[in-house]
Amino acid sequence: MRWQENVEQTLTEKKKCIQCITEANHPYPCRGENRSWTVQYRTAACGLFLKQRSTRPEFRPNHFEEWDQISYLYINDAKSFFDVPREKLSPKPLRPRQDNLKVVKGFRSHGVHNILCATENLLAYTMDPTKIAKSYLKPPSKILKSGSIPKLLPVIIENKSSGSCDVKDQAKNAAVSQKNTNKVFPRRRSKSATDLRLLGTIKPTLTIERTVKPLEKSAPLRIGQKRPITQKNEEPNKPKVARVKIPDWDYKSRFQELQKKYHTLQDEHKQIKTQVSNLPILEEEVKALRESNKINQDQLELLIKKEQKLIEEKIEVLQENNTLKNELSKSVKDYHMLKNLHEAIENENKENLSRLKSLQEALNASELAVMCLKEKCASLDFATQQLKRDLEEHENLRRSLHNTIQDMKGNIRVFCRVRPPIDNEEIEKQQCSIFFPSETTLEIRKSRESVSVTGGKNMDLKQEFNFDKVFPPEANQTEVFEELSQLVQSALDGYHVCVFAYGQTGSGKTYTMQGSAHDHGMIPRTIDLIFDKIDKLAIGDWTYTVMASFLEIYNENVKDLLSPNSTHNYELRYNEGRGVTVTNLQIVHIASAAELKTLMEEAHKNRAVAATDFNEHSSRSHAVTKIHLEGYHKNSKTKYAGSVNLVDLAGSESAKTSAAERLNETKSINKSLSTLGSVMLALHNKDSHVPYRNSKLTFLLQSCLGGNSKTLMFVNISPFEECFYESINSLRFAAKVKDIKINAKRNKTYGMMTPLQTKH
Ligand SMILES: Nc1ncnc2c1ncn2[C@@H]1O[C@H](COP(=O)(O)OP(=O)(O)OP(=O)(O)O)[C@@H](O)[C@H]1O
Numbered sequence: 001m002r003w004q005e006n007v008e009q010t011l012t013e014k015k016k017c018i019q020c021i022t023e024a025n026h027p028y029p030c031r032g033e034n035r036s037w038t039v040q041y042r043t044a045a046c047g048l049f050l051k052q053r054s055t056r057p058e059f060r061p062n063h064f065e066e067w068d069q070i071s072y073l074y075i076n077d078a079k080s081f082f083d084v085p086r087e088k089l090s091p092k093p094l095r096p097r098q099d100n101l102k103v104v105k106g107f108r109s110h111g112v113h114n115i116l117c118a119t120e121n122l123l124a125y126t127m128d129p130t131k132i133a134k135s136y137l138k139p140p141s142k143i144l145k146s147g148s149i150p151k152l153l154p155v156i157i158e159n160k161s162s163g164s165c166d167v168k169d170q171a172k173n174a175a176v177s178q179k180n181t182n183k184v185f186p187r188r189r190s191k192s193a194t195d196l197r198l199l200g201t202i203k204p205t206l207t208i209e210r211t212v213k214p215l216e217k218s219a220p221l222r223i224g225q226k227r228p229i230t231q232k233n234e235e236p237n238k239p240k241v242a243r244v245k246i247p248d249w250d251y252k253s254r255f256q257e258l259q260k261k262y263h264t265l266q267d268e269h270k271q272i273k274t275q276v277s278n279l280p281i282l283e284e285e286v287k288a289l290r291e292s293n294k295i296n297q298d299q300l301e302l303l304i305k306k307e308q309k310l311i312e313e314k315i316e317v318l319q320e321n322n323t324l325k326n327e328l329s330k331s332v333k334d335y336h337m338l339k340n341l342h343e344a345i346e347n348e349n350k351e352n353l354s355r356l357k358s359l360q361e362a363l364n365a366s367e368l369a370v371m372c373l374k375e376k377c378a379s380l381d382f383a384t385q386q387l388k389r390d391l392e393e394h395e396n397l398r399r400s401l402h403n404t405i406q407d408m409k410g411n412i413r414v415f416c417r418v419r420p421p422i423d424n425e426e427i428e429k430q431q432c433s434i435f436f437p438s439e440t441t442l443e444i445r446k447s448r449e450s451v452s453v454t455g456g457k458n459m460d461l462k463q464e465f466n467f468d469k470v471f472p473p474e475a476n477q478t479e480v481f482e483e484l485s486q487l488v489q490s491a492l493d494g495y496h497v498c499v500f501a502y503g504q505t506g507s508g509k510t511y512t513m514q515g516s517a518h519d520h521g522m523i524p525r526t527i528d529l530i531f532d533k534i535d536k537l538a539i540g541d542w543t544y545t546v547m548a549s550f551l552e553i554y555n556e557n558v559k560d561l562l563s564p565n566s567t568h569n570y571e572l573r574y575n576e577g578r579g580v581t582v583t584n585l586q587i588v589h590i591a592s593a594a595e596l597k598t599l600m601e602e603a604h605k606n607r608a609v610a611a612t613d614f615n616e617h618s619s620r621s622h623a624v625t626k627i628h629l630e631g632y633h634k635n636s637k638t639k640y641a642g643s644v645n646l647v648d649l650a651g652s653e654s655a656k657t658s659a660a661e662r663l664n665e666t667k668s669i670n671k672s673l674s675t676l677g678s679v680m681l682a683l684h685n686k687d688s689h690v691p692y693r694n695s696k697l698t699f700l701l702q703s704c705l706g707g708n709s710k711t712l713m714f715v716n717i718s719p720f721e722e723c724f725y726e727s728i729n730s731l732r733f734a735a736k737v738k739d740i741k742i743n744a745k746r747n748k749t750y751g752m753m754t755p756l757q758t759k760h
Helices: 002-016 078-088 092-100 129-135 167-184 191-199 251-277 279-409 448-453 477-492 509-513 522-539 593-605 660-685 696-700 721-739
Strands: 022-028 035-041 102-109 112-118 124-127 156-158 206-208 412-418 433-435 441-445 462-466 469-471 496-503 542-554 557-560 572-575 579-582 588-590 622-633 638-648 709-717
Touching: 251 279, 279 477, 412 477, 412 721, 441 721, 462 721, 469 477, 477 496, 477 522, 477 622, 477 638, 477 709, 496 509, 496 721, 509 522, 509 638, 509 709, 522 542, 522 593, 522 622, 522 638, 542 593, 542 660, 542 696, 557 696, 572 696, 579 696, 588 593, 593 622, 660 696, 660 721, 709 721
Parallel strands: 412 469, 412 709, 496 638, 496 709
Antiparallel strands: 022 035, 102 112, 112 124, 156 206, 433 441, 441 462, 542 557, 542 588, 542 622, 572 579, 622 638
């Protein structure tokens, strides 16, 4: 039951919708004899398979409803196909479609007329044409006689989705199929095929029909080729004559017919003979043709190879062409990009050019302005030079006037300053009556109670003193410094200036000279003023060199306050022209006021201090701050050398009130102060000998006290009654100093001291 298996398999494949071609060729068990036929049919494309071949009910051919889906069917052996079910081949199911029934081909086989028909849906089948003629069709005028049945070749059914054939074959078959199908069948597609196409599962198939055409009479016979036996009445050009059956008794007619056949055969024999005689020639021709064919084949092979080569080259060229195309498109893109860039740059260039142009114009205008300004500068330079010359002249005039004024004021000036009571002193201590009748006069009195305490001793209890300036307790540091500042200018003008504070211990000397953290005294203010004036004088082309030294004289010994632990021996030396100098003393170059103040604080810390009855932090030494000033004017080459000596003397103290452990210290202080008094007295009396060298203090201040110097002495007074006599002594000493007249001279081209060590 191979065919049945095939059918079932077909059914399975139908479900899968992949069936392309199924060919069945199997024995047919009908009539008890084995017959074979070939049916080619589609299953997947039209959902069809042939069932009519079986005696089984499910395969009976009256299942035409399934045939409806046949698009095209060839039956090679139609007779055997329809023999068995013929009586069952009821045309009933076809009736509704009879109008569409068309005869495609008719043929006779085994004495039975068959016809190949097609419906609108390309249904094709064969059946007895007489039945068709009777019931549905016209008489079978188109039915061919026996012997004209074309040999039906296997149908090639192609499903493009199958991919079973190669592309070339498919195309070729498709072309042939289309051609043949168009000739034979209507071009309409089956409904089911269309449906299936719409479903998209399988594309409509192509059917190719090949028929072997009968050889034409005029065609030359080839070797081994048999002339087809053709009937005269079957020749297409001749009109068909109805065959009349000759009765058996009509011998004459039969003889004539046989004669005709004989003549015909004779003619054919002659023709064959002629053709046989031509055979060697034909054989030679064939031989030649074969050779030429061989050559042609070789050439063909060569040509094929060449063609293949050319195809390969073409492919390469195409590939190269594609690559070049890609490169070209890329290059075109690049070109456009570069073009845009170029345009952008050009626009930018244009903008830059216009900007450059405007800038050039601005530059030209600026150059013009610069030229004008240069001219102005030149004229201003000239004016400046002129002004500088004027300034110099005025400066000189100012200096001379200033110093004339200072000279007129006196080269030794004395200021008296009365300190205020501090803390609880106002309550605890009895105060003297001190009056200030004028700016230069001080009147000091003792109270009556204190007079009675003295036991009615005849004393002048009212004293009046005149000084260059008198500062009451409420006077602040700024007011005091105002008077001193004029002497600072003299120091910058090449004078030696000496400022010292004299007075009883606790009278306010250190406060006047150093001041407090919040209210600077004379020394820091002098430092600030010096550097301020140096800056201003720089405008007039003056340059100054500033140096400083700090020392103290304690118990008649000189000590460098910048080197407190130094073991050097500090000796006082008198140098003609340079005055008194101290050996081994550090003289430090100073670049700024801040630097000098720092050194001043350092020196102040190193000073000898002790507590006395009148001062908790009494200075027990004479402190001397010396600031060397050297000015140089580059235009006039003028050089001035001046100095400012700021001296904070140790406080005078009565030996009676002094503590025993500080007695030597007090004696030494008092001795030096008494020598100072002697020197002042000698200077006042204009003695020939002035005892400068009796103490280191007077020796050091020799040039300040009686020499080429402008001196300012502060006499500090305590306001308390207990200090009354000390105050009177101080005031009297100061009054004598005030009367001393000295002539100070400007130090031109005065050599500077060489600093031992420079601190920065
Ligand atoms: N003008 C003043 N205004 C306010 N306080 C002052 C004034 N003068 C001095 N004093 C204060 O009086 C006290 C003693 O002053 P200072 O130490 O200056 O005296 P002195 O004369 O230097 O003493 P010594 O000789 O013992 O060193 C300090 O506390 C100081 O602050």
